[in-house]
Amino acid sequence: FTHQPPPAKYGGRHTVTLIPxxxxxxxxxxxxxxxxxxxxxxxxxxxxxxxxxxxxxxxxNNAVTAIKRNGxxxxxxxxxxHNLPRSHKSRNNLLRTSLDLYxxxxxxxxxxxxxxxxxxxxxxxxxxxxxxEYSSLEHENVPGVVESLKIITRVNSLRIAExxxxxxxxxxxxxxxxxxxxxIMKLGDGLFLQCCKEVAAGYPDITLDDMIVDNTTMQxxxxxxxxxxxxxxNLYGNVVSNVCAGLVGGPGLVPGVNYxxxxxxxxxxxxxxxxxxxxxNIANPTAxxxxxxxxxxxxxxxxxxxxxxxxxxxTLSETRLQTADLGGQCTTSEVVHSIMQExxxxxxxxxxxxxxxxxxxxxxxxxxxxxxxxxxxxxxxV
Amino acid sequence: MIMATLTKALKPILGRQLGNAAKVFGPAASNQxxxxTYTQPPPAKYGGRHTVALIPxxxxxxxxxxxxxxxxxxxxxxxxxxxxxxxxxxxxxxDIKNAIMAIRRNGxxxxxxxxxxHIMPPNHKSRNNLLRTSLDLYxxxxxxxxxxxxxxxxxxxxxxxxxxxxxxEYSSLEHESVSGVVECLKIITRTNSLRIADxxxxxxxxxxxxxxxxxxxxxIMKLGDGLFLQCCKEVASGYPDIEFDSMIVDNTTMQxxxxxxxxxxxxxxNLYGNVVSNVCAGLVGGPGLVPGANYxxxxxxxxxxxxxxxxxxxxxNIANPTAxxxxxxxxxxxxxxxxxxxxxxxxxxTTMNKTRLHTVDIGGQGTTSEVVQSIMRNIESGGPLxxxx
Numbered sequence: 001f002t003h004q005p006p007p008a009k010y011g012g013r014h015t016v017t018l019i020p021x022x023x024x025x026x027x028x029x030x031x032x033x034x035x036x037x038x039x040x041x042x043x044x045x046x047x048x049x050x051x052x053x054x055x056x057x058x059x060x061n062n063a064v065t066a067i068k069r070n071g072x073x074x075x076x077x078x079x080x081x082h083n084l085p086r087s088h089k090s091r092n093n094l095l096r097t098s099l100d101l102y103x104x105x106x107x108x109x110x111x112x113x114x115x116x117x118x119x120x121x122x123x124x125x126x127x128x129x130x131x132x133e134y135s136s137l138e139h140e141n142v143p144g145v146v147e148s149l150k151i152i153t154r155v156n157s158l159r160i161a162e163x164x165x166x167x168x169x170x171x172x173x174x175x176x177x178x179x180x181x182x183x184i185m186k187l188g189d190g191l192f193l194q195c196c197k198e199v200a201a202g203y204p205d206i207t208l209d210d211m212i213v214d215n216t217t218m219q220x221x222x223x224x225x226x227x228x229x230x231x232x233x234n235l236y237g238n239v240v241s242n243v244c245a246g247l248v249g250g251p252g253l254v255p256g257v258n259y260x261x262x263x264x265x266x267x268x269x270x271x272x273x274x275x276x277x278x279x280x281n282i283a284n285p286t287a288x289x290x291x292x293x294x295x296x297x298x299x300x301x302x303x304x305x306x307x308x309x310x311x312x313x314x315t316l317s318e319t320r321l322q323t324a325d326l327g328g329q330c331t332t333s334e335v336v337h338s339i340m341q342e343x344x345x346x347x348x349x350x351x352x353x354x355x356x357x358x359x360x361x362x363x364x365x366x367x368x369x370x371x372x373x374x375x376x377x378x379x380x381x382v
Numbered sequence: 383m384i385m386a387t388l389t390k391a392l393k394p395i396l397g398r399q400l401g402n403a404a405k406v407f408g409p410a411a412s413n414q415x416x417x418x419t420y421t422q423p424p425p426a427k428y429g430g431r432h433t434v435a436l437i438p439x440x441x442x443x444x445x446x447x448x449x450x451x452x453x454x455x456x457x458x459x460x461x462x463x464x465x466x467x468x469x470x471x472x473x474x475x476x477d478i479k480n481a482i483m484a485i486r487r488n489g490x491x492x493x494x495x496x497x498x499x500h501i502m503p504p505n506h507k508s509r510n511n512l513l514r515t516s517l518d519l520y521x522x523x524x525x526x527x528x529x530x531x532x533x534x535x536x537x538x539x540x541x542x543x544x545x546x547x548x549x550x551e552y553s554s555l556e557h558e559s560v561s562g563v564v565e566c567l568k569i570i571t572r573t574n575s576l577r578i579a580d581x582x583x584x585x586x587x588x589x590x591x592x593x594x595x596x597x598x599x600x601x602i603m604k605l606g607d608g609l610f611l612q613c614c615k616e617v618a619s620g621y622p623d624i625e626f627d628s629m630i631v632d633n634t635t636m637q638x639x640x641x642x643x644x645x646x647x648x649x650x651x652n653l654y655g656n657v658v659s660n661v662c663a664g665l666v667g668g669p670g671l672v673p674g675a676n677y678x679x680x681x682x683x684x685x686x687x688x689x690x691x692x693x694x695x696x697x698x699n700i701a702n703p704t705a706x707x708x709x710x711x712x713x714x715x716x717x718x719x720x721x722x723x724x725x726x727x728x729x730x731x732t733t734m735n736k737t738r739l740h741t742v743d744i745g746g747q748g749t750t751s752e753v754v755q756s757i758m759r760n761i762e763s764g765g766p767l768x769x770x771x
Binding site: 078081082090093117118133134136138139140144145146147148149151152153154181182183184185186187188190191193198211213215218219220221222235238239241242243244245247250251268270272324375 | 636
């Protein structure tokens with residue numbers, strides 16, 4: 001562990017926008033802040049609240065401005081109440097389209113120690129994030145007949161395919177599978193498939209094959225180990241990523257990232273609000289914490305990312321430290337506390353564990369002897 | 383006295399046929415058990431036999447459907463098949479129009495999947511889709527059950543999936559107004575949504591089911607899926623004995639993969655129905671096991687639930703005939719030939735669960751013909767009359 005953090009944006013520390021969202025978002029993101037502070041991660045969070053019930057779009061516009069300013073964000077899911085009038089667009093969707101976060105990447109891996117029916121799953125799902133069925137373009141020309149428009153464009157399809165192949169090459173992957181329904185939606189998914197094939201021609205070291213979405217979901221349920229990297233339009237991406245999340249152990253485990261050309265927003269892969277388990281201290285913090293790690297990697301704070309990720313995965317593999325969604329009985333705070341203990345055991349620089357209790361506490365006033373950049377480190381032992 | 387009553391009871395089934403056989407064939411004593419067998423099935427009687435349109439399709443369709451015919455002939459099922467071939471590679475729509483006319487004439491059909499080659503020009507519509515929309519087969523019903531003899535990761539699954547079969551994303555309405563930008567229209571109408579919801583609740587009530595779950599994505603497609611959901615709620619209010627809830631499609635698929643036992647009856651628009659039925663088929667053992675039925679107001683077409691062409695396993699005698707055979711049993715139920723249906727279904731399930739003769743897709747080593755032979759043997763040992771094996 002180096003005492004010299006990598007050069008940061010401004011004054012040695014990064015600023016990241018934090019959008020708590022609804023449901024379990026606020027409590028889990030609090031734990032992330034707690035953990036980052038404990039590990040002396042040089043990241044400051046600019047909290048922007050978005051009220052999902054307000055009909056004005058000012059809240060979300062502020063959030064978008066904050067992300068444009070900082071470049072990186074960590075968010076919880078903002079609830080979309082479908083009883084509100086139709087003109088009230090999904091806030092999450094607005095955020096993604098305004099920032100043009102065109103690629104949603106989800107890396108689904110079987111984690112040791114987590115109970116699941118399948119083993120050895122290692123799939124990267126790349127989902128087009130801005131168009132497709134999520135265009136929010138619907139109209140009712142004739143009463144009782146609704147037309148929803150699914151838009152597929154050449155530009156976006158080429159872009160997402162290019163992203164997929166680039167990522168596959170970077171990560172040393174052998175195969176990219178395009179998921180589609182071109183036998184029915186010949187023009188739409190046909191265009192998507194054609195763009196994938198064009199891009200594939202420029203990557204001769206990677207094989208492209210294609211599979212229809214219904215067959216894909218059936219194969220995923222019986223033999224998920226056959227998939228390597230998958231690229232697909234928006235709606236299929238939604239379904240396939242949820243199936244994969246279910247296969248590796250549930251929505252509480254997998255982090256997801258939304259990449260654009262200039263911005264990156266990190267969240268849990270399946271974007272659950274978790275309203276029914278909010279504020280009960282039973283939510284699984286793994287997905288959000290791992291999303292935080294992926295964010296640290298993005299900010300090139302690799303050492304911190306590795307340290308936290310290792311501690312999270314080690315804690316996860318112990319059955320007695322698993323939350324209710326994995327069949328265990330641990331509370332969220334107990335899990336986070338154990339992660340912190342694990343980090344401390346690794347001999348890293350941290351604040352004093354005694355000041356962080358297993359319960360929600362405001363730590364802004366607690367005395368801390370955290371490392372400041374470019375100063376001597378003091379290792380605390382408990 | 384008992385024997386007399388027994389013979390009297392059996393007389394309608396055996397009497398006339400035995401009498402005819404004796405007259406025409408003499409004693410056909412090839413069966414050790416002394417039951418009658420025939421080298422030819424009983425003669426057709428006008429008004430006593432049904433005619434069903436048979437569309438072989440592509441891939442494994444033709445071979446599996448010929449096994450169905452073989453089995454029906456063997457079991458002396460009073461059904462005649464009118465075979466209508468559809469050539470999927472032709473651009474003219476005459477083939478499929480003939481098939482549709484045959485189905486209109488007969489009312490019932492059994493079909494294999496017709497391949498849709500996506501290399502063909504976009505105006506070449508999917509033949510299966512054309513068939514479904516022309517005959518207005520608005521409800522696709524798939525009953526997914528865990529079979530005891532099949533090894534799966536999940537047990538005790540029993541879900542009925544009702545999928546809207548004519549509109550939604552399958553409208554085949556696409557256009558490219560600006561070059562490089564394609565718009566696909568997904569149509570949801572109030573009439574069709576009410577119709578399918580009504581069908582779902584009626585079926586649930588008929589089968590004594592407690593709960594119907596509507597699957598949708600109304601948080602994103604507010605107008606479209608919002609309308610579908612609203613129609614389901616309206617219909618649900620007319621069935622107070624059945625519980626109604628709704629779930630977003632992504633959460634549904636995740637729940638299906640972890641805890642499928644929580645679902646009872648599910649109703650949904652076309653595309654989600656496609657995905658969800660394939661997930662369920664995968665959960666109970668694969669595409670070779672589940673039959674599906676497409677019901678319209680006046681017509682019914684039976685096929686395998688996941689509509690696979692099986693091009694890579696065609697003509698190799700390794701395809702699983704279960705789905706197609708169970709589909710033919712559903713057809714017999716529809717034709718009110720319940721005894722035959724129960725007999726054949728019983729034999730299929732005995733082969734699957736007791737004899738455990740499985741094909742490659744469910745982990746066994748049997749060939750298609752071996753499985754069918756085993757089913758025939760089961761029928762022979764249990765059923766009343768058969769032709770020779």
